[in-house]
Amino acid sequence: MIITSRKNETVIRSRRLLSEKKIRDREGLFAVEGFKLAEEAVKAGMAIEYALISVGAAEKIPEAAGLLEDKCTVYTVSNDVYQSISEQKSPQGIFIAGKVLDKSENLDRILSNDKILMLDCVQDSGNLGTMIRTAEALGIQGAVLGEGCADPWSPKTLRASMGSIFRLPFSQLSLLDVIDRAREKGFAIYAAMLDKEAQKLGDLVFPRKTAVIIGNEGHGVAPQIADRCGKLYIPIKSAESLNAAAAAAVICWELGKEKSL
Numbered sequence: 178m179i180i181t182s183r184k185n186e187t188v189i190r191s192r193r194l195l196s197e198k199k200i201r202d203r204e205g206l207f208a209v210e211g212f213k214l215a216e217e218a219v220k221a222g223m224a225i226e227y228a229l230i231s232v233g234a235a236e237k238i239p240e241a242a243g244l245l246e247d248k249c250t251v252y253t254v255s256n257d258v259y260q261s262i263s264e265q266k267s268p269q270g271i272f273i274a275g276k277v278l279d280k281s282e283n284l285d286r287i288l289s290n291d292k293i294l295m296l297d298c299v300q301d302s303g304n305l306g307t308m309i310r311t312a313e314a315l316g317i318q319g320a321v322l323g324e325g326c327a328d329p330w331s332p333k334t335l336r337a338s339m340g341s342i343f344r345l346p347f348s349q350l351s352l353l354d355v356i357d358r359a360r361e362k363g364f365a366i367y368a369a370m371l372d373k374e375a376q377k378l379g380d381l382v383f384p385r386k387t388a389v390i391i392g393n394e395g396h397g398v399a400p401q402i403a404d405r406c407g408k409l410y411i412p413i414k415s416a417e418s419l420n421a422a423a424a425a426a427v428i429c430w431e432l433g434k435e436k437s438l
Contacts, residue, residue, distance in 0.1 A: 179232060180254040183261045187252055191229055192262045194274055195332055206274045207330040210263060212238050215245065215273045217340025224276040225249040231259035234270030241271050249273075264332060277330050284348045284355065287319030288362045291386050292432050295352055295366075297402055298325030298393040299421060305329060306337025307422040308391065313341040315426075316433035320345060323352035323402075325393070352390065352402050364388050368398040368406040369428060371418055375408035378431055389428050394421045 180188060193200045194208035201207060206226055209215070212234075218225065228245045233256045235242060245251050254262075259270050287293055294312045299305050305327045312320055327334060329349070335342055348355075356366055365384040367376070369391050390406060392398030398406075411419060411427055419427070 178253070180252055180258060183258055185254075185258070187227070187229070188254065188258055188262060191272055191274065195262065195264055195272075198328055198331065201277070201328075201330060205277050207277050207332075207335065208272065208274050209332055209335045210265060210272050211269050211336075212241050212244075212271050214335060214340055215241065215271055218273060218275055218343055219244055219248060221340070221343035223278070223343055226274045226276060227252065228274070229254050229259065229262070229272040231256050231268075231270030234259075238269065238271065245273070283319070283346045284321070284350060284358065287321065287346050287348060288359055288364070290318035292317050292383075293319045293321065293359075293364075293388045294425065294429065294432075295321045295323065295355065295388055295390040296326055297323045297352055297390055297398050298396075299391065300325065300327055301394055301421075302327040302331050302333035303337045304394060304420070304422040306334040306339075306342065308425045309334075309338045309345055309347070310341040311422070311426045312429050313345045315429040317429050318346070320347040321352065321355050321388075322347060322349045323355075353405070356402070356405055359388055362386065366390065366406045367409045368392070368403040369424055370397060370403060370408045370410055372408055372410055375410040378409050378411045378428065381409055383432060387432060389432055391421055391425045391428070 194206055225248045227250045229252050230241055231254055294317050329342055364386045366388045390398050411424055
């Protein structure tokens with residue numbers, strides 16, 4: 178049966194899951210669009226609650242139904258109904274709602290690794306997702322999202338992460354608490370700063386167990402956090418500073434290299 182009404186209960190629910198954080202939080206679900214992200218979620222073992230596939234997508238991407246039909250209930254909707262749900266101008270016509278994982282218990286797993294990224298009040302969802310994607314790509318083994326960070330399960334974050342959010346271990350915790358626990362596990366911790374008195378990235382040889390903190394897009398790492406860490410800076414030639422996601426990419430590249438004490 179094809180759903181053709183925009184007032185259908187599942188259609189309304191899907192629209193609200195995409196657009197309203199409070200609904201996602203209440204239901205414990207994330208929502209994303211597109212075959213690639215649906216495929217990444219399934220590959221990562223995420224529990225899928227249900228899926229919507231438009232008539233057009235069912236014809237153009239027949240493998241989508243095969244990917245999802247044994248994982249969850251799949252609803253077929255008319256093209257115009259799907260368009261009314263989507264936040265995209267030219268949607269593929271594939272939507273999934275999946276169960277959010279409780280990442281708070283991941284910290285011990287993260288701290289059992291050697292190289293981790295900590296984020297302090299990174300508020301832009303696109304930046305957050307890009308940082309998670311970059312960290313995974315460059316061999317960083319986990320991330321900690323401090324207070325004030327964007328919602329890691331928002332559709333924009335998930336799109337920017339291109340599925341890395343499903344795979345890279347991360348926790349959402351106070352960085353002040355995590356710094357203490359990380360030190361107990363032998364981590365050296367550095368805050369990325371606009372401070373030429375700090376240690377220069379490229380000259381610094383990172384200890385085997387290292388965490389680096391990237392701060393807020395406008396204000397950097399909070400003083401109460403930076404004061405408890407070593408400090409490093411990225412030498413740049415002319416611009417005043419780098420975008421937070423670009424800075425994270427440069428640091429992750431250096432951090433992911435094999436050289437270490």
